[in-house]
Every structure is written in structure tokens, then in C-alpha cells.
Amino acid sequence: MDKFPLARQGWPYLASAVFLAAVATALGVWWLAAPLWAVALLVGNFFRDPPRQSQADERAVISPADGKVVVVSETTHPELPGGPVRLVSVFMNIFDVHVNRAPLAGRVRKVVHRPGGFLPADRPEAPTANERLDLVLDGREATIVVTQVAGLVARRIECWAAPGVALERGQRYGMIRFGSRLDLYLPLSAKIQVKPGQRVRAGVSVIAEV
Incomplete structure (x- = not known):
């Protein structure tokens, strides 16, 4: 491709x-x-899908989406029990590339569809109130969760990965049609390399090191 x-x-x-x-x-x-x-x-x-290749070392977590970083914070996630985790949210507008890529090499442990509403994706409550899909990825260095979040217009989430499938870092695994956001949940020990307002590119920009 x-x-x-x-x-x-x-x-x-x-x-x-x-x-x-x-x-x-x-x-x-x-x-x-x-x-x-x-x-x-x-x-x-x-629907453009330009080739991407990251030169970062294997401990780097790369962006799963093109867009703008809108949240860098601490939170919790049911698929990552044991305490707080890092959250980095990337908002995609309608002009961004909408193909999503694996942030880390690993094996898909679980894919969970969570029903919800369709609030604007930039609303603070959107990550927990909107329809979304969690991909739990067991990497060599860490287990992470990548969440595709639906929005007011973006109501079509596609995930092409299934439990048990091994993904390479940067491999295409899904798409959200007409914008919305991706939320990346990382271990608390992850060293975040981005800040709110920063533009990132899927498969290239380093989000964190684990």
C-alpha cells in the first residue's frame, strides 16, 4: 500500500x-x-495515505494520528489497572490524514468497542462519553491503549486489527472518517515528548519514550 x-x-x-x-x-x-x-x-x-517511516529508536512511542496535541495529562483507564497513567490526545480535523498507525510494535491483546454519544471530539468529556474503540497493545517495553474516539461528525470508526495480531510500529491499523481524535494511554513512567498545541504526524512524530 x-x-x-x-x-x-x-x-x-x-x-x-x-x-x-x-x-x-x-x-x-x-x-x-x-x-x-x-x-x-x-x-x-x-483519503490520502502518504508513506511514513520513523527513524526513532524502538523505545519511542510514535503518534497514531496526524493532528494537534490537545491534552497531556494524567488519568486512569480500565484496561491499565494499578493507578494513574499518562494521557496524550491528538485531535484530527477534516483536512488531516485520517489513517491511524500503531504507536508501538506489539501484539494486540484486546479490541473493545464502547458505545456512547457523539459530542464534539474536543470537549473534555468526549473521551469517556463518546462512542469509542480501545486497542490494547502489548509491546516489548510497555502495554499501551490507543483509543479511537467518535465525534459530532466523525461517526465511522474502523479498526483493522484483531486480538492476537502482531503490529509493527507505524503499521496502519484503522481510520476515523471525517476527523475526531485519538487518545493514547501510556504508563506513568513514560517520558512525554510533546506539549499541547504541537502538530504531530502519524508514524513519524515521537509522542513519548517508554
């Missing part, structure tokens, strides 16, 4: 948009053709 800059999930949408735009153009229906070509461009932008 690294040879193709578009996620495979986007090809049907792009093909449909291009087909309709081409038909409208061939028929000379310019008032319809122009917006259809614009839709095709937006679809291509939304």
Missing part, C-alpha cells in the same frame, strides 16, 4: 465522484461538473 497515496477505503468514493464528474463534463452540464470535480478532489484529500 505504500506505493499508493490513497487509502483503499477511498477508492470506491473517488471512482464514483470522478465517474459522475466525467459524465457531467461530457454532457456539458458545467454547473454540475464543477462541484462534482471539487467533491472528487476533497475525497482524494480526505
Whole structure:
């Protein structure tokens, strides 16, 4: 897939948009053709999937998503019992790459779908109130949880990993359509390398060291 800059999930949408735009153009229906070509461009932008490769050492936890860091704090998580953990939240807007990548090499222990609402993803209560999907990943250095959180518009969470599957760091494992956020839960001992407001790139930017 690294040879193709578009996620495979986007090809049907792009093909449909291009087909309709081409038909409208061939028929000379310019008032319809122009917006259809614009839709095709937006679809291509939304589903783009550029190749990424991290040069960080193996103890580095890399960003699972493109976007802006909106939260760096301490909290708890039911899949990481025993006390507080580090939380780093990355907010994706509609113009960011929406393919999600494994922050750490490891084996998927569990994938948990948690029903909920669809509040704006930047609301403080969104991580616990919204529909979300937890991926529990057992790495060599640490066990972490990556949570895909639905939002007001982003209501389609996709996770392509299953329990027992081994993921390489930076490997594509899911997508949230039309934005939203990813929450990364790390051991309290993790050394955070980012701060709120910082832009990060999936598969490249170092979030923490464990």
C-alpha cells in the first residue's frame, strides 16, 4: 500500500465522484461538473495515505494520528489497572490524514468497542462519553491503549486489527472518517515528548519514550 497515496477505503468514493464528474463534463452540464470535480478532489484529500517511516529508536512511542496535541495529562483507564497513567490526545480535523498507525510494535491483546454519544471530539468529556474503540497493545517495553474516539461528525470508526495480531510500529491499523481524535494511554513512567498545541504526524512524530 505504500506505493499508493490513497487509502483503499477511498477508492470506491473517488471512482464514483470522478465517474459522475466525467459524465457531467461530457454532457456539458458545467454547473454540475464543477462541484462534482471539487467533491472528487476533497475525497482524494480526505483519503490520502502518504508513506511514513520513523527513524526513532524502538523505545519511542510514535503518534497514531496526524493532528494537534490537545491534552497531556494524567488519568486512569480500565484496561491499565494499578493507578494513574499518562494521557496524550491528538485531535484530527477534516483536512488531516485520517489513517491511524500503531504507536508501538506489539501484539494486540484486546479490541473493545464502547458505545456512547457523539459530542464534539474536543470537549473534555468526549473521551469517556463518546462512542469509542480501545486497542490494547502489548509491546516489548510497555502495554499501551490507543483509543479511537467518535465525534459530532466523525461517526465511522474502523479498526483493522484483531486480538492476537502482531503490529509493527507505524503499521496502519484503522481510520476515523471525517476527523475526531485519538487518545493514547501510556504508563506513568513514560517520558512525554510533546506539549499541547504541537502538530504531530502519524508514524513519524515521537509522542513519548517508554
